[in-house]
Amino acid sequence: MPKPIAGPEIERLIQLLARLPGLGPRSARRAALQLVKRREQLLRPLAEAMTVAAEEVRLCSNCGNIDTRDPCTICTDPNRDTAVVIVVEDVSDLWALERAKALNARYHVLGGVLSPLDGVGPDDLTVARLVERVAEGGIEELVIAVNATVEGQTTAHYIIDQLADLPVRITRLAHGVPVGGELDYLDEGTLLAAMRTRTRI
Amino acid sequence: MPKPIAGPEIERLIQLLARLPGLGPRSARRAALQLVKRREQLLRPLAEAMTVAAEEVRLCSNCGNIDTRDPCTICTDPNRDTAVVIVVEDVSDLWALERAKALNARYHVLGGVLSPLDGVGPDDLTVARLVERVAEGGIEELVIAVNATVEGQTTAHYIIDQLADLPVRITRLAHGVPVGGELDYLDEGTLLAAMRTRTRI
Known part of the structure; x- marks a missing residue:
């Protein structure tokens, strides 16, 4: 078991950040440090934005989108x-x-x-x-x-x-060759679909 | 200018998340979505951990470490x-x-x-x-x-x-070859230092 190097509050912040997609343990530590260093510009606003989101975000009862409004911004x-x-x-x-x-x-x-x-x-x-x-x-x-x-x-x-x-x-949606994609890397199903629905240029 | 697709609260959450090191605009959107979906397990605890950190984290007046205590956990x-x-x-x-x-x-x-x-x-x-x-x-x-x-x-x-x-x-700290490192990829300064301070095995 490692020695405590900071209070449990910071350890907990790091552990929770590490559960975000795209952040591993190492980048969670970097993120926590950045947050603490930029308390007024980043940490406090983010804490507030998350609190607001936790209180106010809901599913749109019409379409299933997430928003702070119901019906959501798109439905209205x-x-x-x-x-x-x-x-x-x-x-x-x-x-x-x-x-x-x-x-x-x-x-x-x-x-x-x-x-x-x-x-x-x-x-x-x-x-x-x-x-x-x-x-x-x-x-x-x-x-x-x-x-x-x-x-x-x-x-x-x-x-x-x-x-x-x-x-x-x-x-x-149409199947076909992705824009910017190379034929060589595409699977046969996609190529077949793209050929069958070829369009006149 | 893009149309609004969600309330400004969610847009703001995404923008703030994108300022964390290791998260770009795309992964910030994924993180925001994950947070909203896991409101009780992740969003609310993280919002609380950040609020606590924003209130309580300070620099240790003895050593400059960050902690919720002053003097910090290590100094004490x-x-x-x-x-x-x-x-x-x-x-x-x-x-x-x-x-x-x-x-x-x-x-x-x-x-x-x-x-x-x-x-x-x-x-x-x-x-x-x-x-x-x-x-x-x-x-x-x-x-x-x-x-x-x-x-x-x-x-x-x-x-x-x-x-x-x-x-x-x-x-x-000693200079030398990193453990697991390959000589071929090391700069000359490091190799020279490692040779000068070679140790008997």
């Missing part, structure tokens, strides 16, 4: 196309599509994908609420933007089944 | 050799030496190195307090463990000058 944005809803697995996917300015529409965050092995069934996702939203009317197109994994595709099929009786156009 | 540890003081540039160096269990002694944290170009002079470091500690008596050896850089060595010489009239043995 008057400048978005309300007829199109993009279905994503996770909030991080929503953020990625927003960064890409992919489509000025609304979202539906599933909160995961169907995965029997991990014990994730339909009731663990927000599929029922999605069906409800479509049934309420006003949504003309649903863009299924789940990951191109087996679980993602299974989830997509399940959603399509659930929506079979409702008059909504269902689309999915 | 009764199981350390009080006759030896290790002089380091920064708290991170203190932590590194403690992890290595290098010597069961006390420390003196300079808070930087002399660097005229960056406007760091003797008064910006804790050299005066170090001279005071040695003058108070009881310290038999001072291990200068500053970095082996030009600024570090300049600082070491300055400290030695300041202590010229005091009866204390001054030592420094």
